[in-house]
Every structure is written in C-alpha cells, then in structure tokens.
Amino acid sequence: MDVLRAARGDMEWSDLIHHHTSFDPGQTIEQVYEKMLALGVDYAAAVDEENIPVGLVSFKMLAAALSAKYGHALFAKKLLNTRVPSVILGSIGTNQTEDQVDLVLPLAQTAVINASLDFFAAQANLERRPKDHSFDDLIVTTETGAFEGLISMRDFMKLQMDMLRWQESELRRRHDDLNRTLIQLSQTQDELVNSAKMAALGELVAGIAHEMNTPLGVLISSHDMIEKIFNLLSQDQTPDRRGQLNHYLKTNIELGREASGRVTQIIRSLRTFGRDDQQEQHTASLADLITSTLVLLASKFKSSITVHTDIVEAANVRCYPGQISQVLVNVLTNASQAMGGKGDIYIELQRGMHCWELTIRDTGPGVPPHLVERIFDPGFTTKGVGVGTGLGLSISRKIVEQSHGGRISVSNHRDGGAIFRIEMPLTPRESSAKLPATVACSSSPS
Amino acid sequence: MTRPTVLVVDDEPLITNMLSMILDLGLDANVITTNSSVEAQKILLNQPISLLVTDYLMPEFNGLHLVRSIREQGLRLPVLLLTGYCDEPELAANNERLKPFEIIVKPWDNEHLIRRIKSLLGQG
Secondary structure, three states, X not given: OHHHHHHHXXXXXXXXXXXXXXXXXXOOHHHHHHHHHHHOOOEEEEEOOOOOEEEEEEHHHHHHHHHHHHHHHHOOHHHHHHHHHHHHHHHOOOOHHHHHHHHHOOHHHHHHHHHHHHHHHHHOOEXXXXXXXXOOEEEEEOOOOOEEEEEEHHHHHHHHHHHHHHHHHHHHHHHHHHHHHHHHHHHHHHHHHHHHHHHHHHHHHXXXXXXXXXXXXXXXXXXXXXXXXXXXXXXXXXXXXXXHHHHHHHHHHHHHHHHHHHHHHHHHHHHHHHOOOOOOOEEEEHHHHHHHHHHHHHHHHOOOEEEEEEEOOOOEEXXXXXXXXXXXXXXXXXXXXXOOOOXXXXXXXXXXXXXXXXXXXXXXXXXXXXXXXXXXXXXXXXXXXXXXXXXXHHHHHHHHHHHOOOEEEEEEOOOOOEEEEEEEEOOHHHHOOOOOOOEEEEEOOO | OOOOEEEEEOOOHHHHHHHXXXXXXXXXXXXXXXXXXXXXXXXXXXXXXXXXXXXXXXOOOOHHHHHHHHHHOOOOOOEEEEEOOXXXXXXXXXXXXXXXXXXXXXXXXXXXXXXXXXXXXXXX
C-alpha cells in the first residue's frame, strides 16, 4: 500500500527506501553494486544527491510506484509511436563511451534499469534486445511487433521524462481549460436563466398592463367623482340626496384605497419577479411568492382558468425569490398551455418531513409516460412553433435543484392531468419547529 | 316617459361599484349591477332593460358572447362594451349585426362615457 500512497503523493518517495542492515553508509558505489549482485536484482541501491548510497529500494516496489503514477504516460503507445522514431535515429550506433560515463553516475539506477528491462519491455511494447547487445539498449517494435529500431536506456529515460513533463503541462493546460469552461458555462447558465426570465416578463407585460388598467381606471374615475360630489354637496340637496352623496363620497374613498392597494400589489409582484437576486439568498414566504405569481398571471388566467389553493401560510424558505417566482410562472404557464388555456389548477403547499412540498396540478391531458423523463430536457417541447422555448422547465429544474438544493419532478394524477412536485429545503429554524396548520381556500383570480 | 334601466355587468366589483355611482349621478336612470355574465343573461331575458353596459373578459363567458346570445333572442337594446382588450381580433371583427353596439376602451373618461350612454338611450 506504500506504493499507492507514494504514487498519490501521500508519502515521500524516500519512505520507500529500505535501510538494509548489511548496507553501511559510506560504502563506495562499486561496493554497493557488488553487494547488490550478491543479493540478486530485486533491489536497487538508492543514492543521495552526492551519489552516496543510503539504502536499498525494492525494484518491484519502485517500478510499481512509477507505473502507478506515470504508467499512462510512460507506456502510452500513441506517444511512443509519435515520438520515438526521432530518438531511435540518435540511438542506433550510440556512443557507448558516453553512455557508460553517464551510467556510472547513478549506479543504482543502472541496476534498476537492468532489472526493469523486462518489466518496461512488457509494459511499453518494447522487447529486450538479444543478449549480445549492451543491456542498456532496447529494441523498439511497432504494435504488430515489427522491428523499428534501438533506443538507449538513457534516451528512453529521457524520453520518459519528456513525456512526463509534456503530460504534466498538458494536464495542467486541460485543467485550466476545464476551469475556464466551467466558469463560462456557469455564466452562460446564469445569462440563460436571466434571458428566459426577461422573455417570460415580456409575455406577461401585456396582461399586467391590462391588470393595472382596472385599478388605475377606478382611481381616475374616483377623483372625478369626488370632485363632482363635492360640487353637488355645495348646492341645495334634499336630506336623502345629501345622505346618498355622502355615502358615495365614502364609497369613492374606499374604492380608491382598494384600487391603490391592487396597483401596489402588482408592482410588488413585478419587483419580486424581476429582481436580480443572484448574489444572495433571502428568507421568503413561499405562500407570498405563490400569491404574487398569481397576481402576475391573473390576466392570463382570468377568463377561463380557476386556481384552487391549499397552502401553508408560514412556509419560509431560503431562496432567490425572483428565481422561485420564475419557476412558478414557468410551471403555471406550462399548466395553462397544457389545458389549452381552460380548466382548473390546484396548488397545494404543505410541510413534509424534511422539506416544503409544493404541488401544482392541472386538468389537462397529462404527460405521456414515455415523455416524463424528457420533459425537463433543454429544448424539449411538445408545443407548436412559437409557443414556448422548450427551456422553461429545464431552467426550472436548474433553479430548484442546482441553486436551491431542492427537487422538481412530474407525474400524472390518478384523475388525469399532470402534477408537478417541487420540494424545497426547510430553513434550519423550521426544521425544528412544529408542523403548522394548513389554510385552505379556493379562488378564481380576478 | 318611464325612467330607463341600465344593466351593468363586470366581474370586478370595483368597476360595477364605480359605474353604479357614475351612472346614478350622470343619468336619469335606474342602475342594476351584477358581477356574473350568466346572471346578466337571466336579467336581460326576464326584465325590461334599456341599455346594457358590459365588460369583455369575464370568467363564465365574455361580453361579446352575452351580446350575441341576447341578439339571438331578439333583444335589440343598445349595448356599450367596456374593454381593455381593444386589440382582440374578435372585437376588431365586423360587429354590424350586433348594433346598436359601441366599444369604449378602459380606462374610460367619465364625461365621455355618460355622453355615449345618453346618446344610445336617446337622451342626448
């Protein structure tokens, strides 16, 4: 296991060194070499930076460690095939004197090489040269075993080091590329979520303008009416008429207050939906988010869709409120389109064991079983050209699952229609709170 | 001459309450209001109404549907349709056979509204 630990970098390579008892520091390399020959080729001598022998390394252990860490690079056939030929040219008829000089330097390494030839040859598709050749030369063959040339062990090791360096820089480059791509992907996803939100807002704007029209019209009329009633009250009137005018005055003030409240509610809903809240999560009431989303969709649903709600009022979640509004708009719009703009939508919000469970059910045809798995795929749509982008549900899943650690799924209700289930994590405070009561109501948005 | 009766139908109580006051102060007429197009249809078929002021988009059926249904029953009373959806193709279509029929876009101007209603009632 030490080998794997060294390969992983959990321990130093020097920890692999076995301090043999009969191996005294201070011996010459030649003495060590003689001792190694006596021991057999299972061990290599390890030397320090000044070539002073410090111990023995089990060759098998060293080879296995090298192989575990660098094997993919050392023995990658693709790299050998593309890079070896140029080395071979320099190695055939190699200058033995120079090699020998170099080989003297780490005698221990020489021993390692000598003992490892079979291992390397087997792993790297290299074959041992016939015995009449110097032990430091290797035969290079093609993948089919045809002779390619010779490579000296020194060049081979150099080649391995080049490969390692190249591999390391390549890995670093790929790692940097992946990091950059990841950052770009994250930015693109955020931009996509925002673009989709703006597109949804664009579709809602006409309806919201109409929704504003009613209370604004009432406000304008009430100002005219109040002025008119004041004028009438300043004239002679019968007591009955005066009483009625006073009643109208009061009614105008009440209608004006209600109309102002409705405009405020629409503006607040728009602000919640449109807010750029990617920087920080907030504690928000899911019930409020559902209500404000229904305000935005009121005009779209008005004439033919009845929304029934059964929601826990005190359902707080840590969230990006604008994004959750976006999810609700997406799922509710999807429900409306699935029903051809006519039918019933049932919204239920209750507390589960570990999360808030929000279900949105429609009375449309439901989702064909073979499409259930695909409905959240980007670009998937069963709607006609120009109806939806096919991104709404995909973005909803990203928002719920990636940005909030929740879950969104779809199934078909036993009575027909699709049922979307959104699970949102409880806040820490709510995790330890008692189960709240459920408030039920049924309403048709105006 | 008997006092005319105006029926106002809009699913928004805000609107019916406001129109009720505007018409009461601006016209010499009885004003009946309802927030249901189904209820409005029943009233129209069961009592004499001089003029119908109706919203367009309502949950049960829309104002144009209401007008068509009473025309089919032979009722020729004048109709004023109030809507914020003036670009709806249904409204832009030729509604010649629904006459006397006018459209006023929300938000309305009180004086203009009263003038149009008086004109339709022959009080102008």
